Amino acid sequence: MRARPEADQLAARHARPRLRPGRLTEIPDSKVGQLLTLLDRSGLPQQLEDMLRGRPGPPGVPPRTVLAGLMLAVYYTGRATISDAWRILHFRLQPAARAWLGIPESPPSTARGCIAASRRLYRGLDRITTVLDPARCDRRRRMVQAEADIHSAVWDGPSGREAASRLQRLANDLVLVPVRLAQQRGYLRHWKGDVGVDATSIPVLARPDSDRSGTASVEITAGWHYRGGSDEGIFGYSATLLVAAHSRMSEQAAKGRRAPSYPQLCLGLTLDTPTVRTGENAVAVLGRLADLRPPAGTCAADRAYTGCSPEKFQVPARRLGFRLALDYKAADRGIQGSWQGAVLIDGSLACPQIPNALAQATHGMDDKTFRQRLDELKPVVAERLPYFLKLKQNADARGTVRLQCPAAGPSPSVNCPRRERLRPARPSASGPPQTVLRLADRRSRASHPAARPTVQLPDGEWIDPPRKDELPAVCGASAISVPADAAGDLKTAKFRQDSHYLTLAWERIYKPIRSHNEGLNGRLKGAELNIGEPLHRRAPGQVAQTLLVAIMVTVGNLDILETWLYERTGSRLSDTEFESVPAPQDFDPRYVLAPLGTGRHPPGNL
Incomplete structure (x- = not known):
């Protein structure tokens, strides 16, 4: 030798x-x-x-x-x-x-x-x-x-996607072992199934592609990861992380009760090229939760996921049983679409006759102006609430919900002459019920018809009322079905969410879950353990x-x-x-x- x-x-x-x-x-x-x-x-x-x-x-x-x-x-x-x-x-x-x-x-x-x-x-x-x-x-x-x-x-070919799917499955088999341990010992019993999904940067040691020399990076599948609001990219991969989270209880529910206590573990991981398959990777980690059989909760995601094609993220997530809490870019706020006559406004379906000033209150402002005027918008957002359609039936196995007109049901939130004409109340043998108003009771005052806003109909409708089949379906039907995919209206499938945007209820759900995402990133990118430090994982x-x-x-x-x-x-x-x-x-x-x-x-x- x-x-x-x-x-x-x-x-x-x-x-x-x-x-x-x-x-x-x-x-x-x-x-x-x-x-x-x-x-x-x-x-x-x-x-x-x-x-x-x-x-x-x-x-x-x-x-x-x-x-x-x-x-x-x-x-x-x-x-x-x-x-x-x-x-x-x-x-x-x-x-x-x-x-x-x-x-x-x-x-x-x-x-x-x-x-x-x-x-x-x-x-x-x-x-x-x-x-x-x-x-x-x-x-x-x-x-x-x-x-x-x-x-x-x-x-990106069939064999490559199959190999990537196998790799992600093996990685999650390992990541979920401490989660199964916590579930087995009852440490997750106070977790209600809410999750937050987010992508974080995973920098690498390798240098990016060089246009000068015509050579590619050693990391052939890496790319540029951009943080929200930043123009400076990080070369490497994007890791999609899923965290066990919870929403903030209302003030009444919080009285005498402690916040739920459980370890906020990472429930899933995928590593992929940045900005590629963003929604698919999120759905992949959400799908793995089926093995843990958690209760149906809310999935909160930032604007990167709101911008995904609905068939890649929103529709599969709903069909997995998750409710969605989303945020919107400046160009996507305000009126976003319609479904069976109902107007989609900031993710919620509303009466087609909602005043335009309320419907477009958040439209046309850039993010900086929007943040500065957020306190001014809160009262306007509260005025929208009576016009939103009401939930009549929760989502079924396919993610379809049933919504009804805000003037329908035993507790209407608006007065609508059109609804009264199309579906008049049945007369009682004993005459109309007597309404007793207790002025000292706030709830009694709020339920009185005089306290509800009245829908303003077009002038021509008073003179020549249209037939029922000429009006939007939401006005004539007892309720409308909104499937997860909202076939025929991609905007409804893409932007619809289950909490009214910018309301107190939305803030109690979205903001805590998003803060849990940031908290998990902080734990995994801390001083002792840092997945964001390429020197700690040198293998290319x-x-x-x-x-x-x-x-x-x-x-x-x-x-x-x-x-x-x-x-x-x-x-x-x-x-x-x-x-x-x-x-x-x-x-x-x-x-x-x-x-x-x-x-x-x-x-x-x-």
């Missing part, structure tokens, strides 16, 4: 992982066992072993060992790098944990031994990313733009970045759960609680650990 050139040997010595002897504290077997249990209960190691079975080449380090090392590295250092995983696996584990993961009893004692051990871990991660990547390419060099376009186009490629971010979010979920439990009870998660996490349906019992704390060798596939 030929000796390596001196330059290569020098480069190898400089490239080997560095040790900091003062930081080499031992990790207890109990914590290793807990993290291994979370990893095994996700089914991810087992699925990766099945995919790698039969592939050519030496088996190398098992995926279970690679992923466990990365999880330990994130938990103890906040970094998802192979170098940190190598230090922990070979220098910080006790004998029992080494046996669980197939790590040699004694750490490497020479520089060449250290390099060989670290490279085996690198090759183990490379085997995982290779089997999951639909367009594998050499990411140690920049390709010409035409060659990179061929590889990136594979991700969308597959590697997805897996590393998923591991970091999983550890972040575990930290949120442990912190929440300790602050309220002063206790920590026990080994028994980790063992109670439900396993996947096709889980291989060979991956189940022995009872934690016993020191026995687990019957894993080592």
Whole structure:
């Protein structure tokens, strides 16, 4: 065997992982066992072993060992790098944990031994990313733009979308394990099913495409992520995060009651090219919640999701059983469309004869003017409320709701001569009921017809009343059906929401949920754990970045759960609680650990 050139040997010595002897504290077997249990209960190691079975080449380090090392590295250092995983696996584990993961009893004692051990871990991660990547390419060099376009186009093809869907499913299997643990132990019993969805930037180390040299980025599927209101982009990926949230209780409901307490965990993750498949990625993580069987709640999303095509986000979200709370851009406020004669105003269907000054009160203002005049708009928005259609029947399995005229029903909110002409009240044998008005009772005063606004009809309708079939359907029918897709009117399907925009009820729903999104981003991009720091996840490629971010979010979920439990009870998660996490349906019992704390060798596939 030929000796390596001196330059290569020098480069190898400089490239080997560095040790900091003062930081080499031992990790207890109990914590290793807990993290291994979370990893095994996700089914991810087992699925990766099945995919790698039969592939050519030496088996190398098992995926279970690679992923466990990365999880330990994130938990103890906040970094998802192979170098940190190598230090922990070979220098910080006790004998029992080494046996669980197939790590040699004694750490490497020479520089060449250290390099060989670290490279085996690198090759183990490379085997995982290779089997999951639909367009594998050499990411140690920049390709010409035409060659990179061929590889990136594979991700948008049928095989690429299938591979991306499998990758996101595996990532969410891991992210949801702490959530299933919290649900199993009853820590989420006060969560009512409200969720917030948001996309956050995931910067990468690679530089973007170069027009000067004609070369593409090493991250061939990355792009520019723009924060709301910013013109400066961040090169990398966009991570769609779903958070368990809740709306703010009304003042009456809050009297004598405490706010619901539960760990605000991340319920789903997708990593994709920025501004591509924004709505589809949100629906993908919403769909995964069906496995948890949460109660039907509200999904709040910012303007990036309001701008999606309705068949990509709004319609599927409604069909999944979620109510929507949305915000609008300046050009989308005011009258947005109509449905069966009812006017769509800022996401709510209203009487077709609503005064135009009320309907267009929010139209034509830019965002800055809109924010400055928000207090002035509140009284005008309150005057709209009586004209909005009333909910007669909640959404069915297909997301269709039934709405009725505001002048209909036992508690009308407006007086409408047209409604009285088309559907007169049936005369009673004892004569008209006597209305008793209690002036001291605010509710009695508000329900009196004199306190309700009266719909102003066109002048010609008083002289020549049109027939019932000549009027809008909402005026003649007892109620109208509004399906989730609102076939024939994309504006209704796109902009309709379930709370009246800018009202106090909307603010109590939308603003707290959005603040929970920002709170989750703050926890996952904090000082100790930061998914937004590219130095903490160096491995290139969308597959590697997805897996590393998923591991970091999983550890972040575990930290949120442990912190929440300790602050309220002063206790920590026990080994028994980790063992109670439900396993996947096709889980291989060979991956189940022995009872934690016993020191026995687990019957894993080592």
